[in-house]
Amino acid sequence: xxxxNILLISLFTLALPCRGEDIQKTxxxxxxxxxLLTKIDSTAVYAARREQAIDAVKSKLPGNTDxxxxxxxxxxxxxxxxxxxxxSIVYMERAVKLSQSFSDKRYRIKSELSLANILADSGFYTExxxxxxxxxxxxxxxxxxxxxxxxxxNLLHKLYSSSYEPVDYRNKYRxxxxxxxxxxxxxxxxxxxxxxxxMEKKEARAxxxxxxxxxxxxxxxxxxxxxxxxxxxxxxxxxxxxxxxxRKLTGAAIDDVLESAIIEVEHCNKNIASLLRVENILxxxxxxxxxxxxxxxxxxxxxxxxxxxxxxxxxxxxxxINDQTFKTLERREYQIKIGLAxxxxxxxxxxxTLLKMNSTRLKLVRMKDDLDxxxxxxxxxxxxxxxxxxxxxxxxxxxxxxxxxxxxxxxIEQALELTxxxxxxxxxxxxxxxxxxxxxxxxxxxxxxxxxxxxxxPEAQIIPxxxxxLNTELRILAIIKLGIExxxxxxxxxxxxxxxxxxxxxxxxxxxxxPEEEFNKVISEI
Numbered sequence: 001x002x003x004x005n006i007l008l009i010s011l012f013t014l015a016l017p018c019r020g021e022d023i024q025k026t027x028x029x030x031x032x033x034x035x036l037l038t039k040i041d042s043t044a045v046y047a048a049r050r051e052q053a054i055d056a057v058k059s060k061l062p063g064n065t066d067x068x069x070x071x072x073x074x075x076x077x078x079x080x081x082x083x084x085x086x087x088s089i090v091y092m093e094r095a096v097k098l099s100q101s102f103s104d105k106r107y108r109i110k111s112e113l114s115l116a117n118i119l120a121d122s123g124f125y126t127e128x129x130x131x132x133x134x135x136x137x138x139x140x141x142x143x144x145x146x147x148x149x150x151x152x153x154n155l156l157h158k159l160y161s162s163s164y165e166p167v168d169y170r171n172k173y174r175x176x177x178x179x180x181x182x183x184x185x186x187x188x189x190x191x192x193x194x195x196x197x198x199m200e201k202k203e204a205r206a207x208x209x210x211x212x213x214x215x216x217x218x219x220x221x222x223x224x225x226x227x228x229x230x231x232x233x234x235x236x237x238x239x240x241x242x243x244x245x246x247r248k249l250t251g252a253a254i255d256d257v258l259e260s261a262i263i264e265v266e267h268c269n270k271n272i273a274s275l276l277r278v279e280n281i282l283x284x285x286x287x288x289x290x291x292x293x294x295x296x297x298x299x300x301x302x303x304x305x306x307x308x309x310x311x312x313x314x315x316x317x318x319x320x321i322n323d324q325t326f327k328t329l330e331r332r333e334y335q336i337k338i339g340l341a342x343x344x345x346x347x348x349x350x351x352x353t354l355l356k357m358n359s360t361r362l363k364l365v366r367m368k369d370d371l372d373x374x375x376x377x378x379x380x381x382x383x384x385x386x387x388x389x390x391x392x393x394x395x396x397x398x399x400x401x402x403x404x405x406x407x408x409x410x411x412i413e414q415a416l417e418l419t420x421x422x423x424x425x426x427x428x429x430x431x432x433x434x435x436x437x438x439x440x441x442x443x444x445x446x447x448x449x450x451x452x453x454x455x456x457x458p459e460a461q462i463i464p465x466x467x468x469x470l471n472t473e474l475r476i477l478a479i480i481k482l483g484i485e486x487x488x489x490x491x492x493x494x495x496x497x498x499x500x501x502x503x504x505x506x507x508x509x510x511x512x513x514x515p516e517e518e519f520n521k522v523i524s525e526i
Contacts, residue, residue, distance in 0.1 A: 024251050025251050025254060026252065032255060032259060039262055039265040040265060040293060040294070047268050050268040054076065054083075070107065081118065082271040084305065085305055085306045088118050093115060096112055116128040120154050121154070125159060132148075132152060149180050156174075199215050232259075232260040232274075235259055236257060239253045239260065254281055258278060261277075270301040270302070278294055434494075437475070438478075448474075449474060451526050456511050462474055472494065472496075476504055476505060
């Protein structure tokens with residue numbers, strides 16, 4: 001930035017408004033950032049353009065007269081002032097040396113004051129001070145008062161803004177600066193841009209923000225070329241009012257500093273204060289890639305510019321910026337790690353859920369298969385029950401017919417024999433009933449015997465005979481499994497006495513290898 005000073009550099013280290021404040025970009029902000037990055041990519045083009053302009057002036061040297069050469073030296077010094085500081089100093093020193101041969105000493109004083117400004121801007125404070133103090137204020141022409149006061153104010157401003165100076169000295173320099181600034185304002189045309197710019201800064205430092213904005217608005221209204229360096233300076237000064245003095249960073253202020261930086265990059269200005277602000281803003285909004293690109297360009301510009309003061313302070317600031325960038329990247333890396341950990345947890349939960357869902361699906365499939373099988377079994381057993389009942393009805397009809405025939409023939413003895421409870425027919429029917437029950441039950445619960453024996457002591461396990469499927473003990477347990485626990489009902493179903501059922505159940509309990517409650521649970525869950 002033209003006329004950039006160390007105060008603005010040192011103030012850069014002040015933090016942006018805290019994260020709690022609502023700082024909003026405008027609709028133009030992102031587009032301006034993209035445009036700035038594009039301009040940075042094209043710096044070689046802008047540098048070539050500037051070199052071409054400088055070479056065009058150099059081609060006019062040495063000029064037809066000393067005065068022409070003097071003017072060319074001045075012009076080249078100004079062209080190099082924000083591009084190559086050493087070249088700017090060299091050409092101004094040549095102008096000073098050449099002016100010593102002029103009869104009009106005003107040319108020499110003018111050149112010396114210009115050289116003092118360049119030296120002060122570059123950090124050569126002692127040399128600048130020696131040049132200025134060698135000039136007798138009371139002997140100079142009135143037309144040189146403005147550059148004289150300006151040189152004094154510029155040097156004092158650099159001194160009181162320097163963080164390397166002791167506090168007492170800085171306070172002294174500040175007081176002297178205010179005197180020379182007011183002297184400058186007193187001799188400057190109130191309509192000039194120099195007067196308006198200094199009044200703007202004076203009011204802003206005094207906290208009169210509205211007045212400072214008014215002076216800035218007047219300056220902006222006078223500039224017709226919206227791509228000029230003076231327009232960029234004015235935009236940057238408006239940003240400074242909002243950010244440094246009003247302590248408020250608005251979307252409009254962000255756009256001002258972005259637009260200012262774009263114009264300065266186009267002019268290949270190597271002394272761009274706005275880039276520092278832009279980088280800080282980009283870091284605030286966590287645009288690390290863009291901030292790093294701006295930082296790299298800014299630092300390379302400092303090296304190209306060659307100002308000792310700017311390089312020293314620029315390195316310090318760049319280190320701070322890089323440190324801030326590194327910390328930001330560390331935070332991002334930590335956030336990424338946390339995010340990855342969270343994703344891994346979600347992935348684990350998802351895989352676990354999918355496995356559970358698959359397990360549930362398999363269970364449902366098995367349940368469906370079991371239900372289908374149960375349905376088939378149920379249908380089969382319905383048929384078995386139906387056939388059994390049909391068989392018993394048919395056999396009952398045959399028996400009734402046989403009794404009826406015997407009685408009609410008067411064969412009373414034979415009829416009594418057929419209806420005797422000691423006959424073989426009842427026993428045969430009972431055996432058939434038990435066989436059918438045992439077959440169906442074991443078909444439904446194939447591991448019944450195995451699980452029952454698993455609850456008994458090894459020496460007390462129940463082994464049915466080869467001609468049996470279930471014996472009486474197992475049959476009692478089978479009926480209990482079906483939900484009938486009353487001994488009298490069990491006895492009725494098995495066609496035996498209640499005492500027999502009771503004794504068998506009691507004897508079974510004595511042979512258990514596990515508690516009775518656990519055994520009952522095993523039987524119910526088979």
